[in-house]
Amino acid sequence: MILLLAVQQPGGPHSAREDRTRVPWSGPTTPPALPVATGAPSTRAPHPVVPPASRKGEHPAGTVCRGGRCQHSAADGGRRAVWQEVAVERRQRPASCRDRARYAFDRTLARSTGTLLGWLAVCCLAVVVPVSTLLVWTDPQAPRSLSERLVAVWRTSAETLRLGGITGAPLRMLLSVVLGLIALLCVSTLVGVVTTGLGDRLEELRRGRSTVLERGHAVVLGWSDQVFTVVGELVAAQSARSRGVVAVLADRDSTEMAAALHTALGATGGVRIVCRSGSPADPDALALLTPSAADSVLVMPSDDDNADLEVIRVLLALRALLGAQAGPPVVAAVRDERHLTAARLAAGPRGTVLETEATTARLLVQAARNPGLVAALRDLLDLAGAEFHVVDEPEAEGLEFGEIALRYASACPIGLLLPDGRALLTPAARTRCGPGDRLIVVAPDERPERAAAPDAHVDAGVMAPADAVPGQPARFLLLGWNSRAPLVTDLLSRTVRPGSVLDVVTGPRTAPDASRLVGRPGGGRLTATHRTGELTRPEQAAGLDLFRYDCVIVLGPDAEAVSFGPDDQTLLTLLTLRSCEEEAGRPLPVVAELSDHRSRALAPLGPRSAAVVRAELTALVMARISHAPALASLFEELFASRGGALALRPASRYVLPGREASFATVVVAALGRGECAIGYRAHAPHGTDRPGDVRLAPRKSERRVWSAGDEVLVVAPPDIPVVSPPDDERSSPGGRRTLPGMRGEERVGTDDSPASGPPLD
Template sequence: MARRRSALRDRARYRFDQTLARSTGTLLGWLAVCCLAVVVPVSTALVWMDPAAPRSLSGRLTAVWRTSAETLRLGAVTGAPLRMLLSVLLGLIALLCVSTLVGVITTGLGDRVAELRRGRSMVLESGHVVVLGWSDQVFTIVGELAAAHGDRGRPTIAVLADRDSTGMEGELLAVPGVRGRARLVCRTGSPADPAALALVGPATAASVLVLPAAEGEADTEVVRVLLALRALTGPEGGPRVVSAVRDGRRLPAARLAAGARGTVLETDGTTARLLVQAARRPGLTSALRDLLDFAGAEFHLADAPHLAGLTFRQIALRHDTSCAVGYLRADGGLLLTPPPGAVLTAADRLVVVAHDDRPAAPTDHGTHVDPTAISAATPAADGPVRVLLLGWNRRGPLIADLLRRGARPGSVLDVVAGPDSGLLPGQQAGEPDDGRLAVTHRPGDPTRPEVLRGLDLFGYDSVIVLGPDTCQADERPDDRALLTLLALHSSEETAGRALPVVAELHDHRTERLAPLGRAADTVVRGRLTALLMAQLTHHPSLAPVFDEIFATRGGALDLRPAGEYVLPGREASFATVVAAALDRGQCAIGYHAPEPHPADVVLCPRKSDRRVWSAEDRILVLLPAPDASATADPADRDLPHIHSGRRSDDTPAEAPPA
């Protein structure tokens, strides 16, 4: 019986659905029947429950009619049937007119809201920041731009990309520190289309950032966007433009398209350089992030006419919580890590690393220097190194070249990658390169533990993990890197020893998932470039400083053992470390202590702060520029780097120090 009732119910529902699907008139008919089925019984109940209702049946029926008609807005005229029928007709016509008007208004408002949600309205702003394109770098850039303003008002950031504007806004507002600190305006359209580009008002913007896409012909698209921006704002005028390309071979074209007010960064070369530096100097990656984000200490330019006539050594010891690192001359020339006797003129600006762009009043801290605590130790000579490279992508050749240029004779680079990794024939042969670095290709899948067990992992000085540039449809970009890190971490636990590992990751959200050992670190692809873009947008006058530190010299920043500056086990102030570094032609700007927080680098400590320096402590220093005439191999100077449209030369990047 229950099955029969269920079948009858399903059949009735099926018939009802078929009836509704026939036409609009049928739907209106069912709507009228349903309304009458509810309104008439309820009206009848109200009339019969009313003590003041008429006593006669005809009077009560008339009252029911009036209540139902008023509820349905059909009029309440009584009398002859024809008169009541005309009243119903007028009510239906009035209802149709009102419904049509409401529908027109609702449709218009819905279309307008949909248009706004599609992001096709004009942005009427001035002095705002425009971000063109979409990649993982956009989250870092927007977060840093919001943090850069601090309490000085909410910046307006307009983002144009070929994505849904509502989705973009939701993803960007999820970045920590953005909600409430920045006003986001997202628009949908191709940044290479001048009509879509005009929506975000680039002509009235303070600066424009152009991001390379995560995949496809990203660099060609960047060039098209720069040309569209140039066509819209003119070749000479317009806002500052900061852009990035992935492949250094596209730098000349991008620099020409950016024009005189443009600066072009290169993502792949910067990432490769950072991976090599992190492999050689563990902890340097976090120091670079701290220097380039807006959360702590960073580079600033300070007018210091009151210090004119003083030598650099005197100036370096007169700032308690900031570290002087050079001069920006009045003619635009930059002098980083100048000789201790270099004199500051009244027209020069001071380059400092500080927590605030308004350093405290200078006071002499030379009294905190203890000459008896300064070490006479000289840096130990670097020998040949053994590096293991797990995986291969388009940054692999750049890493191999950077390692070769800084290697000592007898160094080895072993590459473990699949046969379809794209290694060059010469690299597969494993022949020594100029006698300095022998590159050996070992076919195998680095994600498989048995492949790693066949290697002498702890015989290498450092291990670099690379993920593929493209992945299959069922994979995420960092899946293979995570599997490799898991296998390495398992080997660490089995052996009870720490492996010096640095891994390249694609997505910044993967960083929290990476299984890292005590000596492991990660480099998020494109993050350093994004931080540089945010710094150049907020501090355009610092462009020559960043160009010198992160491009022209590449390895200008280094972590050196504290024993090279102060005696291990001896208590001394940081002013003593600064003075010792100045004696060696370097600028000390912080230190890294394994205890109690091994991942932290302390930037700009007080000159008066005293601590017992151990042999495990390392000092973060800015090194002097090497002698260009000492470069023996012209091929060592062929990697592209940061380029500004104002420059006409192709100053190549040098390798970081070994």
Template sequence: MGRRRAVSWQHRARYAFDRTLARSTGALLGWLAACCLAIVVPVSTLLVWTDPRAPRSLTERLVAVWRTSAETLRLGGVTGAPLRMLLSVFLGLIALLCVSTLVGVITTGLGDRLEELRRGRSRVLEKGHAVVLGWSDQVFTVVGEMVISQVGRVRGAVAVLADRDSAVMASDLNAALGVTRGVRVVCRTGAPIDPAALALLTPAAAHCVLVLPGDDDADDAEVVRVLLALRALLGAGAGPPVVAAVRDERFLTAARLAAGPRGFVLDVESTAARLLVQAARHPGLVRALRDLLDLTGAEFHVVHAPDALGLTFAEISSRYEEACAVGYLAADGRALLTPASGARCGPGDRLIVVARDDRPPVAKREGTAVDPTVMADRPDRQRSFSKTLLLGWNRRAPLVMESLSRTAQPGSHLHVVSGADDGPVTAGAVGPTDDERVAVTYHVGEPTRPDTLRALDLFGYDSVIALAPDAGPHRARPDDQLLLTLLNLRAVEEETGRALPVVAELTDHRSLALAPLGPEGDAVVRGELTSLVMTRIAQNTGMAAVFEELFAARGGALALRPASHYVLPGRVASFATVVASALTRGECVIGYRAHDARTPRREADVRLAPGKAERRVWSSSDEILVVTPPDADARCPGAASDERPARPARPDMLPEARQGREDRPARGPAPE
């Protein structure tokens, strides 16, 4: 054994001190008194001995030292017999104990009050504010959009209620949103399923109420309970519009019944799947969707336009300089998109437009001049099948497959590659979807492995959809596997010098900045676009029918077309000419994107609702953003992805679908 090292006296003293403190509170008080005396008495002695007016005798100086020390320690300064001095010390200690107890009581009471205030239990006394119930990854998008909607209001406010610490919620929102431009973001702690907690936000006086879905399917039952709690607090059919969302369609009917006639409930998974398919069909469409759905810049609006009464849709499209008309919202609440050119605006109809604000557009007496000589001829009718590669598997994969099958041409092919534990069937299985329009091939393989991807003919597919696996006990961050897949795809692009049309579905918005996307790649954050749909409906309930028609009934009515389909390349033409050319094929133009070879398509800006008089030289690489009619494939070549099969749409997105679409009138003039 080696020699034991000698222990220094400092370590021994520290150890003895620690053992003494650990004994009891009395020992701690004793050490505190000893330390105080060790400091106060020497300093008091120094003060007395350095005082020129101090007594000369030693006894009097010691008495002066005692008085100075006693006054410092608040023990009294009585002198004389030892008994009197002890009684003075005793009374001083009693006084010190009483004062300390009083300070402790006051401090505890103030601390409890401040903690109660910090938890956010005071009632929100606002009017016309936005109420957000629940907490999930969608809260940052929803609250951010609600803040924008409250800008300009007197005492604009957004109130958030969740079963979390209000200080933590406020800190997270402030970090994510930054400056809120005068709009107060108020956080309150409480269970949204409790009517008493809901009353803290004064929802009856709110402009709108949004109920966020949880991160798991199991939270959908709580969404139903929150809607029932609102019903119990406000009454059936009373209060502001309520917009909610669920992840599992099994809860959709119950949620709509609980929401009542003023409620709107979205199916998050189905809506996300449709938007994902649209993004895969049209590379670069994600940016346009975000711009159309958020509350900045131009977006969809439902407006009253008295001067449009009796005008045909063609006349309306040309006379509104700063707005792009896309259809009518009938008096009975039904949306009619891309109506016939001769369809007239009838009494009670409202215009559906893409514009920068929701004010009624100002019509010109005569529309902007159109130059028919630069219009392109209508392309020949052509239909082609598509090939799609689906990498990965999660609970939304079947919905993606269904949406693909509804919008694909007969003879199309879908190849699914997923792990053995994630995929639906064994490798090599081939079969059609429910409507026998798309043949599906399954292959067992890990998309995160380079050899799996290199064994595929990646450039033989029209689009590649990459999905993150569902979260689980062994997958704290599902996006990690998806990021690995995107890295491997990016490596293939760099090796071959070719771009892959990849669209990835991420679960965490923080992963968006990390995604290694190529020039033709794009990424969608799960729930982000659905959150934007919720906020738009909350601002204008008439938008519910519009979005149901755009994203549910047709399976996707937005498309990016080459500008050469509408105007001759290399020629100068006004935007009004592009609008008029598209209108001859039943399409409504709402914007365009100029091509820039140095900018990836996903980052290129889409100009929404530019002025009709704007003139520019259009190139064949420019793209036009249009709202398409149901028979778009008969009008545009190579657009097999836009076909709308004649089959009933699933009523799982918006409440208008509850009314049934079988009695909807054929496209034509709006009722007068």
């Protein structure tokens, strides 16, 4: 028995909306009394119609509101009680026949497999038999007698169910049915076995646990944001093969890895990307990629805090699988310099280990000293267009480097690779190529084109005089602080000209670390100051007098030190700097460090700004070394803290402004200053502030009118003496920092020097 209580508010007509949606109460003001439970059963009374609630903000008819407070809480409580009782009644109403039938069917299916087969047979017969009967009875050629028609129905049903359809004695028909059921059971079992086997195989493939039986493929171990850059370069390198394969092993789902790589890289030009799941530090998982038959193996550091230790474990797993001396060349990278020696010991003699943090810091410093160098260096390291090559040229033996520089139509020699593996960059023009020496060139391909007449395009009359122009001290502004900031300040203090200034502005959180480091002596070359400020506030940025600096370096916080994205603060700072540029109408040289390559498209960079993606340069170098291991010593020279290497110089340093000259003339003029010209960048087009792209390895015969705003990309020796590094770093006799495997000193060729070999004592 259910007791329903309702309150009917007196008075007041309903609203028009209520009249359209509800049936108004037509009875008396007081609802009829409901029967009360007694000893005898009572008849259920119909539910009273409750006055409907009005729209939000309105009140039921007949209520009065005073003082902004509704005085009809009793009516609302009664209405809620009514609907609660209705809900209780609905839950207690008897189940319908449909619900009981569904429950009985579900309970029957849950009993056993035989019950399921029985229901399947009943359902099939319930459909096949009536349809067969209809087909027989509507057939004009069907037999007329009932018995013959029933036999026809049996035959049609049996053929449909593959039961044979044999007629005759009942025993004969029964045996036919049994035989058909046995055949159906065998076929079904076979289909089930095949389906299960295929499903297990597909599941194994989805998990990435099958062995890659390839030869000459590239192996990538680990996963990070830079895996897309590495795999993209490896795909470009493998495209020259008829069946190029790039195999990736990481502790992730193989289908997710494959989908991410194909989405990021798009069409791979016939090169297959194979992904396998497993820990790269497990030798059994490594064996899935058959690394012993690979051309190269690359070990990527992850984004975790223990990335370096994981790289060392992977290198040890490779050593355990392949041995210390055997196997393909291995290229790895670590973040912290403290783990560099251990990683190189684990990699063995065939391994090359790079340092991500230091390489990024060196690129930031080089870009700060040479605005526009980032894009040129990225073009040099990827496999599109001109890049570094090592060329075997037996005919160059005995020739002077000055003759070799003009020997090729579109290749630019920059040094020699000695037989012991050392790279000799920017040798003197009269240094001779010795036995076993190979050429290091910047060229579109590995087989550079010879020049028909090497000296025909050189015009000595338009060369600029070789007067030494002393460089000026520079001013730098460093915005932000992270773990690479000490490396940046240390490199600047050892490579800038005396009298240079570095102003550091950091937030309050990193101010103590920055002030302690800035307070250290800088060797007399660099004067560093520190102040605390909010980097994203335009008024504070305007008070820094930004346009008196030669370059502004923007660093983002470390990812583990903030709860938001590490590039978020960098993007806000760049947005503030960009607004200052637009207000002043002047371009501002800015070099920003980003952690995610996807943030580069979002960065509001000005016409003279560049973004350095952390670890992207290391990823490109790893891909180049895996393709050509002989280039390892070259990159050690380019990215050592030597103060020189790549630089953009004014074209007026080599040719007279406003005069027409060939690129061969620029090459000869650069050789006279101990530099190797490898390209140029034209000045900004008329009406724009953004300079053009760097043109690498142009033809020597190319002629153009050189303006004062043009720049020449050169590989140069250190323009100033480099301060000795701290005691914890290896030093070479020349005072420059020497990485393991890097040559100790340069060989400078003269008329009396030997053709090749180690430097004379």
